[in-house]
Amino acid sequence: GAGVSQSPSNKVTEKGKDVELRCDPISGHTALYWYRQRLGQGLEFLIYFQGNSAPDKSGLPSDRFSAERTGESVSTLTIQRTQQEDSAVYLCASSLMSGYTEAFFGQGTRLTVV
Amino acid sequence: ELKVEQNPLFLSMQEGKNYTIYCNYSTTSDRLYWYRQDPGKSLESLFVLLSNGAVKQEGRLMASLDTKARLSTLHITAAVHDLSATYFCAVDDTGTASKLTFGTGTRLQVTL
Numbered sequence: 210g211a212g213v214s215q216s217p218s219n220k221v222t223e224k225g226k227d228v229e230l231r232c233d234p235i236s237g238h239t240a241l242y243w244y245r246q247r248l249g250q251g252l253e254f255l256i257y258f259q260g261n262s263a264p265d266k267s268g269l270p271s272d273r274f275s276a277e278r279t280g281e282s283v284s285t286l287t288i289q290r291t292q293q294e295d296s297a298v299y300l301c302a303s304s305l306m307s308g309y310t311e312a313f314f315g316q317g318t319r320l321t322v323v
Numbered sequence: 324e325l326k327v328e329q330n331p332l333f334l335s336m337q338e339g340k341n342y343t344i345y346c347n348y349s350t351t352s353d354r355l356y357w358y359r360q361d362p363g364k365s366l367e368s369l370f371v372l373l374s375n376g377a378v379k380q381e382g383r384l385m386a387s388l389d390t391k392a393r394l395s396t397l398h399i400t401a402a403v404h405d406l407s408a409t410y411f412c413a414v415d416d417t418g419t420a421s422k423l424t425f426g427t428g429t430r431l432q433v434t435l
Contacts, residue, residue, distance in 0.1 A: 242422065251411060252366075252425040265422060300365060311356060312423065314366040 213315035221321045230286040234303030242302045291322045329426035346395040346412035354415035402433045
């Protein structure tokens with residue numbers, strides 16, 4: 210597709226369950242970012258992938274959060290043992306090269322933990 | 324730690340009026356981005372500012388960057404209702420070039 214694609218668009222899960230969120234970046238984009246946006250707030254950086262370099266995981270809020278990326282394509286963000294405070298929109302973005310070009314965002318996954 | 328502050332947080336303005344949104348940041352950086360977000364939607368890139376003194380314009384919006392003052396502005400000229408949205412500035416974290424730190428956003432409401 211032409212843009213960043215995220216799935217699912219909405220996810221409701223019970224507290225304590227694990228969830229997996231998927232991001233398909235724009236083809237050819239080497240940089241991929243995950244952000245979290247709580248209701249009415251700005252974006253919090255979670256993790257960044259650039260090519261084959263080690264990812265920058267400095268924004269992950271706890272060890273319940275992890276992310277993987279296959280080469281320069283699909284990424285998955287996994288949240289284990291979900292808590293209510295994990296409820297948010299999780300946004301993925303990709304760019305041609307980090308830091309110098311604009312990042313294009315997907316539509317996000319709205320996660321609700323009940 | 325890089326901090327990015329926007330003001331105002333909320334702005335209600337009438338159609339036809341002009342206004343400016345400010346974005347201050349706490350560390351040296353010469354890369355700043357402006358995004359627009361409509362309710363329930365994702366972020367749309369508006370401007371990429373990559374040097375001191377950079378000025379970019381698109382329609383009724385104009386963005387500028389003063390790296391010495393660590394300040395970017397987003398100026399709205401003769402606002403129209405379609406500009407109602409939340410506007411975010413984001414700063415590239417110098418030294419890592421790997422992530423954007425976002426401001427809290429300015430919610431703009433343009434009334435008829």
